[in-house]
Amino acid sequence: MKLLIVDDSNIIRSKIARALGSRNLEVVGLARNGHEAVSLFTRTRPDVVTMDLTMPEMDGIECIRRLLELKPDTLILVVSALADKATAIEALKLGAQGFLCKPFSEQDLAEAVEELIKGAVHG
């Protein structure tokens, strides 16, 4: 499956890429904000996206809206700090399937993405 990573932090991006790249997921793009995410998404058509919420230029909420317009069956895992539950719930209402709280371990992330994909297959 193809994976797009969206996060404004370089450290988080490489952490996610490291944790998921080795697990049957092909990282097809790393985006620093919503704009980059949308253009990378259009080119690479990923199946799974990890999405930060607070980013410059275009935030996660707007980005989720655009991505799902482009491809409604995209699996989106929101990866954000738990500071504002309301925004995270907003993201889920828009169409994200899951939420992972920062900070996370590579194990946490891998399990969350596995659960996300499993849920999409069975449910």
Place this chain on the structure above:
Amino acid sequence: MRFFGLGKYRVIVLTVAMFLVFDLGVLVLNFVISSQIAADALAVNMAGRQRMLSQRAAKTLWQINERTVAGQPASGEMAELTEAVALFDETLTAFRQGGSVRGGAGVVVTLDRIDDAEAIAILQRTNAVWEPYRARITSLLANPAPDIDAVRSALDVARGANLELLKLMNELTSQVEVTAAAKATTLRAVQIGGITLATANFVLILFHFLRKLRQGDALLEQAKKETDDILVTVNEGLFLLDRNFRIGSQHSHALEGILGRSDLGGADFVDLLRGIVTEKTVGMSRDYLDLLFGERVNEKLVGSLNPLDVVEVHFDDQRGGFVTKYLEFRFNRVREGGVVAHLLVTANDVTKRVQLERALKEAHERAKGQMDLLVEVLQVEPDALRDFLAAAAVCLDKVNTLLRERTASAADRREAVIAIYRLLHGLKGDASGVGLSGLAESIHEVEDLVVGLREKHATLDGNDFLPLTVRLERLFTQVDALRGVVNRFAQIRGVVAVEPARAATEPDAAQAPQVRRWREFATRLAEKQGKHVQLHYHGVDPATLASPYREALPTVVNQFIRNAVVHGLEKPEQRLAQGKPAAGNIALYLAAREDGGVDLSFRDDGAGLQLAAIRQAAIERGLLSASEAEACDARRLVELIFRPAFSTRSSADEDGGRGVGLDVIRNYVNEWGGNIRIGSTPREYCHFRISLPRPSPQLSAGAARINGEAA
């Protein structure tokens, strides 16, 4: 095909249907046979009428004959004969082929064709007799006024046929009756059979299914009891939520306690939240529950967003106030046929856990704060610190009083705010002055609050002071903690600062004449007390010290030696029992500082200061009341030993017990402008440290006085 979803009721429905089929069958047969019996009765009736008609035809024929012989007209009889023959013929045809017949009173009835073999044979024989007979009569009747010969000829035929017809019609009647009786018997048998089957079916339903139903009921009852037992016993609040967020009819007993109400079945969960949590949390909870009822989000991946994970709730306490609790709600999807039908909700009262976590966190922060304080205190001059703490206590008390009396007019409240500001501002300055920057920061925060109140002065009311009271309380705690640290620290200081290493020790000073005199004095005194002692000396030759210390210090040291040997050191056997060497040790250190001052350290490894004995002595001498003595801390008790005429010895002798000595030492040290510190641990040691500044010229006279008084 699953029998239209009848499930376990399939058999009972089939059985009831069979019961109905049996009943219906009996009914239909009953109907069919009854109508046949009716037809049979008609046939019997008609067969009987044929008998009568045959006789009537014969009789009418005979009457015609009579009237014709008498020359009378016979038109009435002719008509009657015509009628009788027509009826007989019509009925006979109907018996053989089926058809309509005129019955009694002119009603037309329908006769079924007779299909009984015996009866058919009778009918055939009847026909054979009847046909010639009918032909003869028909030709007779063709002439309205027949001659006598024609009548006689017909009468002759009638004589031959009449008896035969009567006999045949009798046979027919009997035969039809026999057939009808046979049918009635069949009908009864069918009815009995049908009713028997239906009854058997009913009995089956009654016993078999009732038993099954009762078994099912018992199982249900047991299952319900088990569920009830669980719901009554479980400590968690358990209930189901439907898509409209309504609470199900069943919930655990504990839930009522957790939510503080009992009318929960069917209640709207979101409405219920509305009164006890913030509106924002209500909105988030509704969204979250919607997401769980939807299929899209992954249940396991959204648990951390549960807004009711640990939530602060406020319940009315029925006395106008409210109770704050912390509740934890967990939600799990319950699927029916792959669809989320309900959410199973687990509710817990986690108030104690939350409070414990907070207390732990606070304790941790307090410990850290104390550590910071300790570091700060270490750098502050002890006397300045003591003065500051005393001033701080007074200042905070004043603020507290102002806050307590704030309830008067708005003008009073404004004045109070200004006064509080002034007090706190002063205290903040002092705190930074002595170097307690942490405390100064805390005071500054409170000061900010007060500034806020001052700006609000037009609308100031009593409630505005509430946060100030809370913050002030914290300030009190901080100052208390500081005092605690200082007290503990004062005891530690004596130990950590045992020997100032500022002046070099002269190797042969230990053999200086003055030191020898001290050692001899200690040994002599110990012998008299039945003790052993060793005096170790470090430092400078006392003879090299500046005047007046050179003259006065030997006396001070003698006093310490006397005090140590008489009060401090234990008897050899006691020391051995405590694991100490039999001989007590006295460590004496004397140093001349570069600044011209002198440091003296005197330490013995005896019993240490015995606070209980000091306390007791203070009470006996009326210095403290029993309750005061009980409340007195170690520092104050230790200070008592410097009081004039204070001694813990019960009897005085020439070596100690009169209570003269330490008070004298303190007087001199005060006079020289120096200070004394004491450190002591029970059963381990007692340590005096005297620090004296560079002597001022006018002290010389004082030195002479010491020599005179305390030797």
